[in-house]
Amino acid sequence: MKDERRExxxxxxxxxxxxxxxxxxxxVSELDRYIVGQREAKRAVAIAxxxxxxxxxxxxxxxxxxxxxxxxMIGPTGVGKTEISRxxxxxxxxxxxxxxxxxxxEVGYVGRDVESIxxxxxxxxxxxAKEKERKSVEIRARELAEERILDLxxxxxxxxxxxxxxxxxxxxxxxxxxxxxxLREGKLNERAVEVEFTRTTMPVVxxxxxxxxxxxxxxxxxxxxxxxxxxxxxxxxxIPEAMEILSQEEAAKLVDMDKVISEATRQVExxxxxxxxxxxxxxxxxxxxxxxxxxxxxxxxxxxxVEGTTVNTKYGxxxxxxxxxxxxxxxxxxxxxxLIPEFQGRFxxxxxxxxxxxxxxxxxxxxxKNALVKQYVALLETEGVRLLFREDAVAEIAQIAAQVNEKTxxxxxxxxxxxxxxxxxxxxxxxxEMQGKEISIDAQYVQDRLDPILKxxxxxxxxx
Numbered sequence: 001m002k003d004e005r006r007e008x009x010x011x012x013x014x015x016x017x018x019x020x021x022x023x024x025x026x027x028v029s030e031l032d033r034y035i036v037g038q039r040e041a042k043r044a045v046a047i048a049x050x051x052x053x054x055x056x057x058x059x060x061x062x063x064x065x066x067x068x069x070x071x072x073m074i075g076p077t078g079v080g081k082t083e084i085s086r087x088x089x090x091x092x093x094x095x096x097x098x099x100x101x102x103x104x105x106e107v108g109y110v111g112r113d114v115e116s117i118x119x120x121x122x123x124x125x126x127x128x129a130k131e132k133e134r135k136s137v138e139i140r141a142r143e144l145a146e147e148r149i150l151d152l153x154x155x156x157x158x159x160x161x162x163x164x165x166x167x168x169x170x171x172x173x174x175x176x177x178x179x180x181x182x183l184r185e186g187k188l189n190e191r192a193v194e195v196e197f198t199r200t201t202m203p204v205v206x207x208x209x210x211x212x213x214x215x216x217x218x219x220x221x222x223x224x225x226x227x228x229x230x231x232x233x234x235x236x237x238x239i240p241e242a243m244e245i246l247s248q249e250e251a252a253k254l255v256d257m258d259k260v261i262s263e264a265t266r267q268v269e270x271x272x273x274x275x276x277x278x279x280x281x282x283x284x285x286x287x288x289x290x291x292x293x294x295x296x297x298x299x300x301x302x303x304x305x306v307e308g309t310t311v312n313t314k315y316g317x318x319x320x321x322x323x324x325x326x327x328x329x330x331x332x333x334x335x336x337x338x339l340i341p342e343f344q345g346r347f348x349x350x351x352x353x354x355x356x357x358x359x360x361x362x363x364x365x366x367x368x369k370n371a372l373v374k375q376y377v378a379l380l381e382t383e384g385v386r387l388l389f390r391e392d393a394v395a396e397i398a399q400i401a402a403q404v405n406e407k408t409x410x411x412x413x414x415x416x417x418x419x420x421x422x423x424x425x426x427x428x429x430x431x432x433e434m435q436g437k438e439i440s441i442d443a444q445y446v447q448d449r450l451d452p453i454l455k456x457x458x459x460x461x462x463x464x
Contacts, residue, residue, distance in 0.1 A: 024050050027091060034087055034370060035080045036363045041351045044071055045088050048324060048349070052092075052271060055322075067321070070306065070346055072279065072336055073328040075353030078412020081328040085275040094271040095125035095264075101327075102281040104298045114301040118311040118318055121272050125264035126315060130255060132263075137254040138247070145246035146183060149239060152193045153179055183239070194236045195245055261315050272323040276302070280329030283338040299343045306346040356405075356412050361398035364413050372420055380427065384435035387427070392443035397423065400450055423449050 022030065027046035028039070035042070048069055055066045073081045082098065089096030099117050134141075154176055182188050237245070282295040305311070308321035327347060336350060356364070365373050373394065377387045401415045423446060427439060 022050075022091065027088070030091055031084060031087055034368050035083050036360055036367060037356070038075075038080050038084065038353050041073055041075075041081070041084055041353050044349050044351045045084055045326070049088060049092055052322075052324065056270070064321075067308070068324045069349050070325040071327070071349040071351065072347045073326065073351055073353055074331050074336065075328075076330050076332075076355050076410050076412055078410075078414040079353045079356055080413070081353060082275065082277060085273065085326050085328075089273050092271065092273075094273050095121050095128060095268050096273045096275065097121045097124060098275040098277060101276050101278045101298065101302075101329075104282070104301070114298070114305060115311045117274055117305065118268070118320060118323075119313045121274065121323075122264060122268050122313045122315055122318055125268045125272070126260060129260045129264040129267065130257075133255045133260050134251045137251055141247050141251035141254055142243070144250040145243055146180065148195075148246050148250075149183065149193060149242055150176055150179055152195070152242075153188070153191070188239050191239050192236055193239060193242050194234055195242045196232050196234045198232055198249065265316060265318060268323070269319050270322055272320075274305075274323055274325050276325060276327045278329055279327040279339075280331045280334050283329070283331070283334040283336070296340060299340050303340075303343055303346070306343070355410060356402075358395075358398045358402040361401050361413070361416060362394055364416065365394050365397060372416055376420060376424060380424075380431055383431040384437075385427070385431050386438040387424075388438065388440045390440065390442040393441045393446050396443040396446040400446070400454065403454075419450070422453070 024043065024046035027049060028042045031042045031046070048071060051066075051069065055063055058066065073084070075081060085098070086096065097117065097120055099120075104114055179188070235245075282298045305320050305323075306325050308319065311318045311320060325347070336344060336347075365371055373389050377389070380387050397416070397419055401419055404419070405411065405415055423441075426449075427434075
């Protein structure tokens with residue numbers, strides 16, 4: 001069955017075959033490069049991502065029936081919930097937006113309009129599609145920019161010139177070709193030209209609209225901006241800068257916005273990912289007093305988006321039936337069962353992320369591609385200072401982070417950022433005067449810098 005469909009795709013009977021994504025095992029392996037542990041959560045998101053690709057290959061009548069399996073991640077702050085979702089979106093090159101559920105409860109019982117999530121996601125997708133389209137016309141835009149610069153360097157022959165000046169026209173064309181060659185070789189980079197281009201900055205138009213009417217505000221701003229005439233600006237710049245300005249202007253003219261909006265709509269509807277953080281903040285408790293009314297109201301507002309609805313945006317109607325929603329929360333004072341049943345039912349996959357301990361911190365400091373130790377070594381190398389972190393120093397930092405998390409609020413791996421900044425405060429400050437030096441960070445150095453703070457419990461609560 002699948003081979004028959006692939007043959008039809010090859011013949012052009014169907015839309016183009018969707019771009020293959022990595023296998024779940026490959027996705028987990030890629031996430032391992034940046035995030036330590038949390039195997040269960042990585043597996044869940046890897047399967048969800050692969051299922052989206054699989055859905056594109058099934059028969060069309062069944063394809064519309066396959067709903068995305070939304071995920072709730074449960075775990076304390078700083079254990080990798082947001083990072084997993086962000087990296088997943090980067091891997092899939094899908095439109096991704098992160099929102100905080102509590103943002104929709106800040107003002108009375110209204111908060112922000114929940115449909116603004118999809119509008120913002122669409123805006124992001126349009127920018128992604130526009131950038132992709134811009135790259136596809138980059139070569140042509142540069143050629144047109146070259147011609148405009150050549151017109152500035154060597155103005156064309158006036159149209160009322162006598163026809164008998166054919167030899168002069170030939171010479172002019174030859175000179176133009178020589179100038180083009182010099183331009184491409186960079187021999188004219190020091191020349192300055194006066195370029196005229198359309199101003200891209202819109203005048204500031206302040207529009208006051210009621211809370212929750214953000215879409216109306218953006219539409220009014222756009223309408224007022226379009227009513228004003230396009231303004232051009234003249235600027236004298238060197239040729240490389242002129243080439244950049246004119247290339248961007250020509251690319252903007254060549255970009256087919258209908259194609260961009262069509263592609264962005266498809267990306268959002270078929271591949272969009274919405275990450276809703278702090279979902280536990282809108283989980284209602286047994287009481288019905290105070291802001292809990294608002295919490296349940298936000299759940300009911302979010303429910304149509306998650307179930308599948310149509311949202312009106314300035315680019316057209318967007319269906320959310322196949323947008324993947326990933327929710328996360330610490331659930332310290334509430335639990336997923338406190339969410340209203342309809343909302344719970346739309347998140348069939350639940351994964352628990354474990355709290356981080358000393359061994360996890362050691363791995364976080366050294367293993368990931370963007371490990372903290374590697375970051376600080378690279379930063380100080382720019383000043384000519386070579387940092388060497390000994391194994392016992394890394395172990396000591398991890399031990400202190402775990403210890404502080406136990407005594408105070410557990411903020412997970414974010415504690416490492418605080419400790420590393422405090423540890424290297426003196427070196428970072430004096431680095432410009434220490435060029436060429438090598439500094440070895442061992443366990444004793446860590447203890448000398450941090451022990452005075454750790455011994456004073458009141459101070460450690462503020463500093464670390």
